[in-house]
Amino acid sequence: MSTLRExxxxxxxxxxxxxxxxxxxxxxxxxxxxxxxxxxxDFVTTQLALRWxxxxxxxxxxxxxxxxxxxRRFAAWRSSADPRTEIPPRALLPYRRRRxxxxxxxxxxxxRILAAAARIRSLHGLRxxxxxxxxxxxxxxxxxxxxxxxxxxxxxxxxxxxxxxxxGKFGKAxxxxxxxxxxxxxxxxxxxxxxxxxxxxxxxFFVTERGKRLRHFTVxxxxxxxxxKIGLRPRPPRAxxxxxxxxxxxxDLRHRFAAARMVQWYREGKDVERELPRLATYLGHGHxxxxxxxxxxxxxxxxLATERLxxxxxxxxx
Numbered sequence: 001m002s003t004l005r006e007x008x009x010x011x012x013x014x015x016x017x018x019x020x021x022x023x024x025x026x027x028x029x030x031x032x033x034x035x036x037x038x039x040x041x042d043f044v045t046t047q048l049a050l051r052w053x054x055x056x057x058x059x060x061x062x063x064x065x066x067x068x069x070x071x072r073r074f075a076a077w078r079s080s081a082d083p084r085t086e087i088p089p090r091a092l093l094p095y096r097r098r099r100x101x102x103x104x105x106x107x108x109x110x111x112r113i114l115a116a117a118a119r120i121r122s123l124h125g126l127r128x129x130x131x132x133x134x135x136x137x138x139x140x141x142x143x144x145x146x147x148x149x150x151x152x153x154x155x156x157x158x159x160x161x162x163x164x165x166x167x168g169k170f171g172k173a174x175x176x177x178x179x180x181x182x183x184x185x186x187x188x189x190x191x192x193x194x195x196x197x198x199x200x201x202x203x204x205f206f207v208t209e210r211g212k213r214l215r216h217f218t219v220x221x222x223x224x225x226x227x228x229k230i231g232l233r234p235r236p237p238r239a240x241x242x243x244x245x246x247x248x249x250x251x252d253l254r255h256r257f258a259a260a261r262m263v264q265w266y267r268e269g270k271d272v273e274r275e276l277p278r279l280a281t282y283l284g285h286g287h288x289x290x291x292x293x294x295x296x297x298x299x300x301x302x303x304l305a306t307e308r309l310x311x312x313x314x315x316x317x318x
Contacts, residue, residue, distance in 0.1 A: 003042060005033050007081070011074055028070045043084040044075045050092060065093045102255035102294075103248035109232065110139050110256070116226045126196045126209045131222055133189040134206050134214070135253065140182040142257030142283050144169065145250055149214050152203040158187050168284040176282065223250040258283060259294050 008029045015025070035052045036044070049071045053064050072088045079085040105113075117132040137148055141163070150167040157163070161183030163176040178186075186205075193200075193207065200211035208214060224245055227233035233247030261279060265272045279285075 002033070002037055004036055004044075005030075007078055008033050008074065011077055014077075025070045025073075028067050029074055032067075032071055043082050044071070044078060044086060046086045046088045046092070049075070049086075049088045053093065061093070068093050102259065103252040104259045104300075105139070105248065105252060105256045109248075110253075112230045113223075113226060113232075114139075116230050117222075120222070120226075122209055124196045124209050126193060129189055129192050130206055130208075130214070131219075131226075133185055134219065135223065135250075136185055137182065138250065138253040139256060141176055141178060142254045143176065144254060144284070145216065145219060147284070149204075149206060149216065149219065151205040153205055154203070156186060156190075156205050158183065158190060161186075165284065169286070172284055172286070174281065174284050220250060254283070255294070259300075262294060263300060 012026050012029070032049070032052055036042075036048060039048060041048055049068060053068050053071075056064065056067070068088055072090070075085050075087045079087060114132050114136050117135055118128045120128040120131060122128065134148060137143065138145065143163075143165070147165050147168055151163065151165075155164040155166060161178040161180060163178065164173070165176055166173050168174060190205070196209070197207065197211045200207060202211055202213055204213035206214045208218075224233060227247060228235040228245065233245045236245040258279060262272060262276075265275050
């Protein structure tokens, strides 16, 4: 094992010991070291890092910038042990990731999604209820899709209607109380699921007809196909069947929940700025400014916020 390869492995062990999630950094740095070995280099230089990133066949500008960032952080750590190490500057591949504007689903659109999901046919009749309940839960609770799919039976309190999200983003856990109608929908699904799969061994709440935990790709593909059928997304060419297409996303169900709650607060005359930390906690945001983003991203919210500001100025102006 080369000295650089040993250094990378030590660096990854250190990152893990500090509780830092590194699912992308590990393969990235190992591929980078493979490149350095082929080049006969025994320390990191800016020129080699840039040449490696630019020769990768598929990544777009955002992914290239991310890969170079992984290399930069490793190089900064490595430089203390090997002074020859060059740390690639941040501005070498500048890229600012822009969040796509959310599609705020209307009640009518959500109803069409759930109705289409419920009509999905399968051998044992469980596939339709599974996706209809899952999509309904996302719309009613604002959960991330990863959080919903990670739910196990003990995490779902079907009596009091509370979810225990143990695998949230940034490693944050939280409790999510549900409306009683949502709780009842989960109860009906659990009864149907247990009737079809009485001896299932997987503890996952949402399962396939084979009793396995649902996969992200399967859920996203199913959501895309439903969106094609009801006209929310244009269907991609047959040659691109593996591509889910562009248009309103499943993650936008989460955005809808947040935006709808904020619109309701504005219309009720509540102090939205005071309410936002509660919303951020409920949604599992890393910081409250992630909730403020909706005011700029959703036109109706921006308009309501502007009207509130204008009204406030008129009240204080003598």
